[in-house]
Amino acid sequence: MEKKKFGNILTLGFALFAMFFGAGNLLLPPLIGVQVGSNFLIAMIAFGISGILLPFTGILSIIQSGDNFNDLGNRVNKFIAPVLGTIIMICIGPLIAIPRTAATTFEVGIKPFFPDMHVAWGSLIFFVITLLLAIRPSKVVDVIGNYLTPVLLILLALLIAIGIINPTAAFEPTKHSMIDSFSKGFLEGYQTLDVLASVIFAGIIISAAKAKGYTDKKSKMQVTIVSGALSSLCLLFVYGGLIYLGATSGITSTEVKRSELLINISSNILGQYGLIAIAVCMAFACLTTAISLTAAVGSFFSELFKNKIGYTPIVILCSLVSFGLSIKGVDQIINFAYPPLAFIYPIVITLVLYVVIFGKIIKDKVPYVGALIASAIIGLLGLFKILGMLSVGIIEKLNYIPFFENDMGWIVPSILGFSIGYFLRRNKN
Incomplete structure (x- = not known):
């Protein structure tokens, strides 16, 4: 594989990983580990199926059908794409996923350092940055893949590696059966929203691949599939590591808040630098996802309305609605x-x-x-x-x-x- 192609795959793969890896992906796995304890392996497999394998299948479904979600929907019925696409975009956009990224960034990345700051100010800063970077969708993939993701991966790898080498505590015995642990892990994978996002993000990655010169069907498919496989491997390492850290955190209360659990784990592993590391991880993870989703919402609805409502007004409206809901808390x-x-x-x-x-x-x-x-x-x-x-x-x-x-x-x-x-x-x- 030539050097240029390898570099493009790294950029696209890291960008796709960062698009998928947002607030829920960082908060959900540790709590699963706390809940299933010694059954962490079965829960890890289940979470991997719904949180990694199925999203990768979503990418494959778009590649087999064409270039975007409309092509996939048309395989079944011409009304499927606009109706189902609208529901998906609302869920992964201003209703759930985008406000969750801002709320998580505030609770984990800002509040520990500025306890007196109101959540509205933290969310406002978050969405100003998101809007500035999402307003030019052609630059989204390169900015995320080349700059933001490598820093995020290095910090997460450091946290997980130290936590595995020096676990805080032993595995706690669990009351959950193997089936219950599997079900718990699988259903928590729903909360990542990645299957919904995959059928949208695939279109963004395919467009980016075409912009880099991979216009024929074979090269476009190859680059997109290898990029998807790279992002899946990164997700597998991070999810597995975070579930393990939760299972060996020494925390037994399943009622603990997700953000507090993550802060506790990072502080136990990295000491006084734990808060800084997890704050940076959270900010980068949530920003990359929020930027990608905001751009996707703008592109989808501007195309749906045949550009009668432009990309920029939709992006601004999406940011405003997301800002209002983010104040509710994670x-x-x-x-x-x-x-x-x-x-x-x-x-x-x-x-x-x-x-x-x-x-x-x-x-x-x-x-x-x-x-x-x-x-x-x-x-x-x-x-x-x-x-x-x-x-x-x-x-x-x-x-x-x-x-x-x-x-x-x-x-x-x-x-x-x-x-x-x-x-x-x-x-x-």
Whole structure:
């Protein structure tokens, strides 16, 4: 592989890692380690599936379909891309992910040093920087990949390596079974929002690859896939390390705030420099993700409205809404996020998986529609369950659906929906 191509892959891979690695990715793994204790390996595998493997599959689904999410949606139905894309962009944009990055930066990166500062001032500074860097989307990938990510990776690697060499405490025994630990790790992966983000970020990386000269299908696919694999390896190292640090933190209370847990771990490992290191990590991780998401929201909705509303006004509006919600705080945003994610995640996972697995074999759209309808129904029932809108009797009956009790009930119905759609279409033909 020539030197220039290798350098481009490093830039794109590091940029993609930084886009994925935001507030939730830094806060969620340590608490998983605290909750599952000695079962940290099974939880690590589960979190890796939903937080790394499925997002990488999301990238593959875009590459197989074309250049962006619209091409993926059109594989199923022309209305899928705008409707599902709008829901995804709202979730990974101003509703959940972007405000969470600002709230996390304040709680972990600013508040420990300036305890009297109001959260609004911290968020304001954060979004001014985000807006200035996101206003020129053509520069987003290079700025993130060449400058911000290497610093972030070096600091995280230092924290994890020292924590593994000199663990704070031994593994705590856990009350969770292996299945419960797996379910815990898998479902926490939803909170990273990375499957939703992957189908959007893939388009950004593909556009950046084309801008660097990889315009033919083969070279574009190769560069994007290798970049995605590089980002996945970085995520695997960081997630595994952070779960391990949580499991060996010596903290047994599962009610501990995520930000406080992370601060405690970094202080125990790096001493007085721990707060500084984790503050810089958090600022870089959250900024890179916020910049990427803000740019993605601006690009998506300006294209959706056919440039009747321009990129810049949408980016400004997204920043203002995100600023208002960020004042709520990290834990409140995460708790608020779970119900909508429980609904939308199964639908997106189903779309991504079935296109990647069957896309080259089955071209007909009906089976994919059947799988998506089944997942949407189960997702809606799961949403009603979380919101307390279903009686105990109905929930007991729904628990007969495989894995519904573990909030993964979409798996079997989606298979049935796909199979029914396939055989109905085959018989009709």
